Amino acid sequence: MASDTHAQTVAYVRDTMIPEAEPPAMESGAIKWLRENLFSSTLNAVLTVLSILAIYWAVTHTVEWLVFGIWDAGSLSECREIRDMRIAEGIWPEGRNVACWAVLSDRWNQLLFGFYPQDLYWRPVAALVVFFIGVAPILFDSVPRKLFYFTALAPFICYWLLWGGTIWGPIFVALGFVLAWAVIRFGQGIVGPLAATIAAFVVPILYWIFVVGPLAGAVGAVAPIGIEFVESNDFGGFMLAFIIGITGIVMSFPLGILLALGRQSDLFIINKTCVIFIEVIRGVPLIVWLFTASLLLNYFLPPGTNFDLLLRVIIMVTFFASAYMAEVIRGGLAALPRGQYEGADSLGLDYWQSMQLIILPQALKISIPGIVNTFIGLFKDTTLVVFVGLSDPIGFTNLIRATTDWNGIYWELFIFVGALFFVCCFAMSRYSQYLERKLATDRR
Amino acid sequence: MSTLTDPPPSESFRLSQLIYDTRYRSLTIQVVAFMLIMLGLSWLVSNTVQNLQALGKDIDFGFLGQPAGYDIGQRLVPYDSQATHARAAFVGILNTLLVAVLGCALATVLGVTVGVLRLSKNWIVARLMSVYVEGFRNIPTLLWILLVFAIFSEGLPHPSTFRPDAETGQAESTMLFGSIAMTRQGSFIPRLVYADGAILFVIAIVLALIGIWALRRMAHRRQDATGETMPVLIPSVAILLSALIAANLIISAGSRSNELSLVAVGAEDGMSLAEFSGAAGRIDFCRIRGSGGSFSTQNLLDEREISYRAREFFGDRDSARGLARGECVMIAVPASEAAAFAAELTPELRGDAVAVVLSDTVLEGPAVQVEVPEITESGIARFEGGIPLRNPLIALWLALSLYTSAFIAENVRSGILAVSRGQTEAAFALGLRPNRTMSLVILPQALRVIVPPLISQYLNLTKNSSLALAVGYMDVRSTLGGITINQTGRELEGMLLLGGFYLVTSLIISGAMNVYNQSIKLKER
Numbered sequence: 001m002a003s004d005t006h007a008q009t010v011a012y013v014r015d016t017m018i019p020e021a022e023p024p025a026m027e028s029g030a031i032k033w034l035r036e037n038l039f040s041s042t043l044n045a046v047l048t049v050l051s052i053l054a055i056y057w058a059v060t061h062t063v064e065w066l067v068f069g070i071w072d073a074g075s076l077s078e079c080r081e082i083r084d085m086r087i088a089e090g091i092w093p094e095g096r097n098v099a100c101w102a103v104l105s106d107r108w109n110q111l112l113f114g115f116y117p118q119d120l121y122w123r124p125v126a127a128l129v130v131f132f133i134g135v136a137p138i139l140f141d142s143v144p145r146k147l148f149y150f151t152a153l154a155p156f157i158c159y160w161l162l163w164g165g166t167i168w169g170p171i172f173v174a175l176g177f178v179l180a181w182a183v184i185r186f187g188q189g190i191v192g193p194l195a196a197t198i199a200a201f202v203v204p205i206l207y208w209i210f211v212v213g214p215l216a217g218a219v220g221a222v223a224p225i226g227i228e229f230v231e232s233n234d235f236g237g238f239m240l241a242f243i244i245g246i247t248g249i250v251m252s253f254p255l256g257i258l259l260a261l262g263r264q265s266d267l268f269i270i271n272k273t274c275v276i277f278i279e280v281i282r283g284v285p286l287i288v289w290l291f292t293a294s295l296l297l298n299y300f301l302p303p304g305t306n307f308d309l310l311l312r313v314i315i316m317v318t319f320f321a322s323a324y325m326a327e328v329i330r331g332g333l334a335a336l337p338r339g340q341y342e343g344a345d346s347l348g349l350d351y352w353q354s355m356q357l358i359i360l361p362q363a364l365k366i367s368i369p370g371i372v373n374t375f376i377g378l379f380k381d382t383t384l385v386v387f388v389g390l391s392d393p394i395g396f397t398n399l400i401r402a403t404t405d406w407n408g409i410y411w412e413l414f415i416f417v418g419a420l421f422f423v424c425c426f427a428m429s430r431y432s433q434y435l436e437r438k439l440a441t442d443r444r
Numbered sequence: 445m446s447t448l449t450d451p452p453p454s455e456s457f458r459l460s461q462l463i464y465d466t467r468y469r470s471l472t473i474q475v476v477a478f479m480l481i482m483l484g485l486s487w488l489v490s491n492t493v494q495n496l497q498a499l500g501k502d503i504d505f506g507f508l509g510q511p512a513g514y515d516i517g518q519r520l521v522p523y524d525s526q527a528t529h530a531r532a533a534f535v536g537i538l539n540t541l542l543v544a545v546l547g548c549a550l551a552t553v554l555g556v557t558v559g560v561l562r563l564s565k566n567w568i569v570a571r572l573m574s575v576y577v578e579g580f581r582n583i584p585t586l587l588w589i590l591l592v593f594a595i596f597s598e599g600l601p602h603p604s605t606f607r608p609d610a611e612t613g614q615a616e617s618t619m620l621f622g623s624i625a626m627t628r629q630g631s632f633i634p635r636l637v638y639a640d641g642a643i644l645f646v647i648a649i650v651l652a653l654i655g656i657w658a659l660r661r662m663a664h665r666r667q668d669a670t671g672e673t674m675p676v677l678i679p680s681v682a683i684l685l686s687a688l689i690a691a692n693l694i695i696s697a698g699s700r701s702n703e704l705s706l707v708a709v710g711a712e713d714g715m716s717l718a719e720f721s722g723a724a725g726r727i728d729f730c731r732i733r734g735s736g737g738s739f740s741t742q743n744l745l746d747e748r749e750i751s752y753r754a755r756e757f758f759g760d761r762d763s764a765r766g767l768a769r770g771e772c773v774m775i776a777v778p779a780s781e782a783a784a785f786a787a788e789l790t791p792e793l794r795g796d797a798v799a800v801v802l803s804d805t806v807l808e809g810p811a812v813q814v815e816v817p818e819i820t821e822s823g824i825a826r827f828e829g830g831i832p833l834r835n836p837l838i839a840l841w842l843a844l845s846l847y848t849s850a851f852i853a854e855n856v857r858s859g860i861l862a863v864s865r866g867q868t869e870a871a872f873a874l875g876l877r878p879n880r881t882m883s884l885v886i887l888p889q890a891l892r893v894i895v896p897p898l899i900s901q902y903l904n905l906t907k908n909s910s911l912a913l914a915v916g917y918m919d920v921r922s923t924l925g926g927i928t929i930n931q932t933g934r935e936l937e938g939m940l941l942l943g944g945f946y947l948v949t950s951l952i953i954s955g956a957m958n959v960y961n962q963s964i965k966l967k968e969r
Binding site: 040047054268279280285287288291292295298303380386387394397410425 | 463470473474477478481488491492494495496498561564565566567568569572578579581582583584585586587590591594595598907908910911913914921925929935936939942943946947949950951
């Protein structure tokens with residue numbers, strides 16, 4: 001045997017273990033970590049030193065400015081007076097430069113709520129709470145499933161809380177969906193599945209157009225239950241960004257799925273229509289679409305119609321996001337192996353069943369990062385509505401900077417607005433990473 | 445075998461087959477969909493026609509030929525307020541493309557650097573780069589644009605602080621490296637000005653590139669044949685440099701002794717420069733952008749302490765037009781053509797003014813000179829000469845580049861991570877050194893993953909440049925889609941053209957991307 005001959009040729013073989021020893025000082029603990037992670041080569045050492053210098057510079061230049069900021073003043077010049085006074089009194093060292101956070105304590109309500117009536121601030125806050133409760137069962141598994149009933153009601157509650165007015169409008173609009181469900185549930189037995197499906201689209205639409213208005217008016221006259229009505233013109237600040245962002249996200253997702261399926265479809269006309277829609281929307285910047293909404297939409301609608309600018313903007317943002325969403329989901333659909341489609345067919349599932357049960361769950365899972373990126377992009381893009389005259393947070397920073405009191409201030413406002421956007425977008429991207437980990441069933 | 449006993453399907457066509465028979469169903473659905481789509485479209489069109497009629501408008505693109513009547517500060521081609529709306533739109537398109545190209549270049553450099561550094565084994569560098577990426581991509585572009593604009597237009601010193609104090613001779617602010625002025629009214633960087641015949645530089649560069657290509661090909665062939673590698677980088681640089689130096693020597697030989705004559709409007713025959721200056725007071729000099737002759741003439745005027753103001757024009761035709769309109773009164777032209785130029789110009793001039801060749805001449809100077817921006821000595825403090833970079837351009841350029849670079853960094857990172865470790869190990873096993881592994885094994889595979897999303901980021905940057913509106917940069921949206929629409933009331937036509945421009949740009953870029961994708965696709969099976 002080879003090992004035997006080997007053993008014979010070796011002159012010395014140790015037959016006892018050497019005692020265990022500590023690893024060399026350079027190869028253990030903090031020193032090892034430093035050596036491997038910070039100073040592994042000359043280039044790395046240089047980069048480390050440069051980074052530390054950069055961090056030091058940034059910290060020394062910002063921390064003092066941030067921490068000692070003045071919160072209690074009526075204008076920028078007052079802020080500067082307070083600073084100069086403190087320096088003159090010797091409380092602060094010479095040359096200290098501080099932030100003037102007073103602009104936030106003075107104008108926080110506009111930055112968050114726009115011109116929404118001050119005594120009604122509880123309503124947008126309540127709407128946000130309702131939204132989070134409604135969305136909780138979608139986001140997290142541990143939440144009771146019963147909450148889905150609340151989720152279905154949440155959009156109507158949110159609408160009513162934000163705009164106010166009579167409670168009967170949202171209630172009767174919501175009843176339209178119940179009607180659609182009833183038609184599909186009970187109509188199948190009477191007129192067959194196809195007619196029931198068509199009726200489920202047509203009946204509620206007719207109901208919304210012709211019945212809801214008079215009905216809500218009549219019931220409202222008998223039982224006037226409602227809260228104060230607030231015009232969309234008074235909406236502004238982060239509230240507006242949230243309304244546009246959340247509505248856009250909620251509506252663009254199903255629309256995007258339909259467009260993606262249409263683009264994958266074998267039906268020539270449906271396919272080409274979806275392709276043209278997606279490419280045209282994606283090829284033109286959102287800002288051009290927003291101007292189209294504000295300048296041109298009235299041309300395309302029946303003469304005399306004039307509806308809310310906020311609604312028009314929401315529709316445009318939704319279309320825009322859904323085109324991007326469609327491309328992301330199409331990527332997911334294309335990435336699925338052909339066998340999944342064939343498997344679904346061989347089980348005898350029809351198109352919608354196979355999509356719902358086999359294809360979409362997998363395709364959507366693959367496209368989660370892209371979908372969430374589109375959501376984040378949409379939320380950031382809500383800032384563009386400032387160009388068509390809606391006062392979003394950036395619109396208010398411009399307004400505030402144009403007043404005599406706060407002329408010349410910019411860092412403080414931009415930091416506040418930027419920080420709020422950052423928190424929202426960063427939270428979304430973290431959630432998507434959590435979701436990816438949770439759904440990663442294919443990896444062991 | 446029950447199937448055999450089944451009755452054969454009846455061939456007669458029933459109406460319900462249109463819905464329940466898969467052979468016909470897709471056709472039915474398509475016909476219904478087509479009818480619905482056409483109905484919707486015709487509804488939109490009829491609404492539009494009715495609305496236009498109600499407003500008494502028609503669809504007419506004739507407004508493009510009318511004078512625009514507004515000024516554009518940032519322009520790459522000659523333009524003034526008498527030019528047409530079409531010209532204004534063209535200036536806007538060029539401005540959009542300018543900021544897009546500048547932005548893509550800077551974003552790529554930043555993005556690749558950050559993406560590679562984020563993968564660095566250096567803990568602190570990797571963390572810093574994560575902060576960079578997360579910070580830039582989670583905050584709206586518009587906010588970055590406004591912030592950069594605010595910093596540049598409110599945080600930087602006023603041009604007047606660059607002017608030396610009368611008593612102390614010291615200026616409050618100084619220029620970077622003595623040649624870059626950053627002020628709240630814009631930044632000014634040095635400009636290279638060329639003597640006539642600078643086209644030779646272009647020819648030299650093209651020839652050098654052909655030479656380099658031939659050299660690389662030869663090196664490749666030799667390596668294939670013999671296995672020996674040839675140094676390529678240093679010879680390539682040498683070829684390029686020697687071509688440029690040769691071109692410089694050739695042009696300079698002519699231009700250093702090339703005499704320019706000054707043609708002045710309103711001078712008398714045989715007047716010298718000093719006499720003309722005495723007669724006319726302050727001279728409006730037609731400076732041609734990037735021309736060495738104009739630069740040398742200005743130096744002469746400075747030297748002789750003649751009072752003048754420079755008006756800038758794009759090339760000969762534009763400056764001749766400026767002379768005819770009386771925007772400037774003196775220009776430098778080659779001595780041999782001066783008399784003919786003056787004779788041709790005279791009938792174009794207003795009234796009975798005459799263009800005359802002055803007796804002084806100027807030497808054109810070396811092939812390449814550096815024009816450094818300078819603060820005006822009297823009057824309103826502003827910088828003259830050099831390349832002016834207005835704050836809107838800088839804000840848009842920097843903000844879009846920083847924002848997009850965060851996304852590009854992520855693409856680069858994922859592209860490099862997409863190449864499996866086994867590739868590196870296999871390359872090492874073959875005995876390739878780390879830098880060759882990178883250039884021959886990792887990069888070609890990573891590029892396949894990186895390039896498509898990179899190009900779509902370029903597309904996004906181009907589309908985001910329409911945010912120029914926020915800082916008053918005159919891009920195509922602000923000219924064609926902004927002022928032109930407001931002035932003519934042609935919303936429908938203007939938005940159609942604007943949308944068309946963006947759509948065509950996107951389709952061209954994505955078409956090119958598809959061709960590229962096809963060409964690099966893995967050839968399997």
